Amino acid sequence: MKLKNPLDMHLHLRDESMLKLVAPLSTKDFRAAVIMPNLVPPLCDIKSLKAYKERILKVSNDNHFTPLMTLFFKNYDEKFLENAKDEIFAIKLYPAGITTNSENGISNFEIETLKPTLEAMSALNIPLLVHGETNDFVMDRESNFSKIYEKLAKNFKNLKIIMEHISTKTLCKLLKDYENLYATITLHHLILTLDDVIGGKMKPHLFCKPIAKTYEDKTALCELAFNAYEKVMFGSDSAPHPKDEKECCGCAAGIFSAPIALSVLAELFQKHSNQENLQKFISDNACKIHNLSFKEDKIITLDNENWQVPNEYKNENEKIIPFMAGENLRFQVKS
Ligand code: NCD
Numbered sequence: 001m002k003l004k005n006p007l008d009m010h011l012h013l014r015d016e017s018m019l020k021l022v023a024p025l026s027t028k029d030f031r032a033a034v035i036m037p038n039l040v041p042p043l044c045d046i047k048s049l050k051a052y053k054e055r056i057l058k059v060s061n062d063n064h065f066t067p068l069m070t071l072f073f074k075n076y077d078e079k080f081l082e083n084a085k086d087e088i089f090a091i092k093l094y095p096a097g098i099t100t101n102s103e104n105g106i107s108n109f110e111i112e113t114l115k116p117t118l119e120a121m122s123a124l125n126i127p128l129l130v131h132g133e134t135n136d137f138v139m140d141r142e143s144n145f146s147k148i149y150e151k152l153a154k155n156f157k158n159l160k161i162i163m164e165h166i167s168t169k170t171l172c173k174l175l176k177d178y179e180n181l182y183a184t185i186t187l188h189h190l191i192l193t194l195d196d197v198i199g200g201k202m203k204p205h206l207f208c209k210p211i212a213k214t215y216e217d218k219t220a221l222c223e224l225a226f227n228a229y230e231k232v233m234f235g236s237d238s239a240p241h242p243k244d245e246k247e248c249c250g251c252a253a254g255i256f257s258a259p260i261a262l263s264v265l266a267e268l269f270q271k272h273s274n275q276e277n278l279q280k281f282i283s284d285n286a287c288k289i290h291n292l293s294f295k296e297d298k299i300i301t302l303d304n305e306n307w308q309v310p311n312e313y314k315n316e317n318e319k320i321i322p323f324m325a326g327e328n329l330r331f332q333v334k335s
Pocket residue numbers: 012038099100131207208209210237239240253254255
């Protein structure tokens with residue numbers, strides 16, 4: 001099977017020795033990826049963002065990979081955004097404290113407060129990526145964020161709003177109600193329910209935000225992805241954490257899936273859909289939504305060949321356990 005220009009529309013690459021370990025593994029199968037800004041401290045200025053981009057390019061080991069950079073949302077003025085526009089792909093909004101490194105996020109969702117920045121973003125055609133969760137009961141956090149998505153969609157009709165890593169049937173439906181709402185879907189939310197995470201022995205490597213939910217939620221997500229609904233895009237939300245920070249009391253949220261994502265998607269789409277829809281989900285939908293094109297194409301070949309996911313990935317400082325560690329997969333990516 002061949003795929004043209006696979007895109008990961010939501011990727012965490014971290015920094016320093018973790019970046020060195022995960023960047024080559026996370027970028028090799030993709031033509032481009034949207035890079036998350038939740039570093040410590042978060043990326044809020046163009047100088048830091050450009051320097052981070054350089055560090056990514058240096059270690060990704062691939063001339064055919066483009067990092068699409070994002071800034072961490074705060075109330076920026078118009079002049080700043082005008083200057084930033086050419087360096088960034090989008091701005092990512094996190095509610096304060098809702099997930100890893102989001103302490104500097106937003107706690108006031110009043111329209112009047114957000115208006116200057118969001119109007120400037122609309123005018124400059126800068127998309128808004130949103131981690132949509134409230135502080136409520138964990139299974140309701142995403143559905144309860146619908147009110148905020150609706151408020152944003154209604155008040156900023158020209159703003160392209162991407163609901164990131166959707167995990168509920170509520171948001172699958174909301175996506176169809178507003179023209180300016182789009183969504184990314186991860187691999188793990190197409191596979192897992194809460195039962196896989198805590199139904200038997202607790203599995204810290206399957207713990208992520210938003211948490212995997214019910215069977216009905218998963219079915220709704222699969223329906224959108226496998227039919228390559230035009231407003232959804234693949235975004236792995238591959239979020240590596242050191243092994244000791246996953247296998248401990250107070251496990252960090254995040255699943256490291258990027259190195260196996262394409263291989264597993266090929267298997268899922270072969271079983272439940274077809275290659276044409278995978279091409280749309282993995283690339284064409286995002287290219288249309290964001291008007292993306294590439295000077296040189298990257299064609300990825302997947303062969304029907306069994307291989308085993310490594311039990312861990314490591315370098316001299318870091319050790320990470322990938323999603324589906326030790327499992328056998330049916331498609332192998334050929335370089
Ligand atoms: C992400 C991380 O570790 O940075 N964690 C996660 O569980 N997905 C942050 C995020 O996208 O919520």
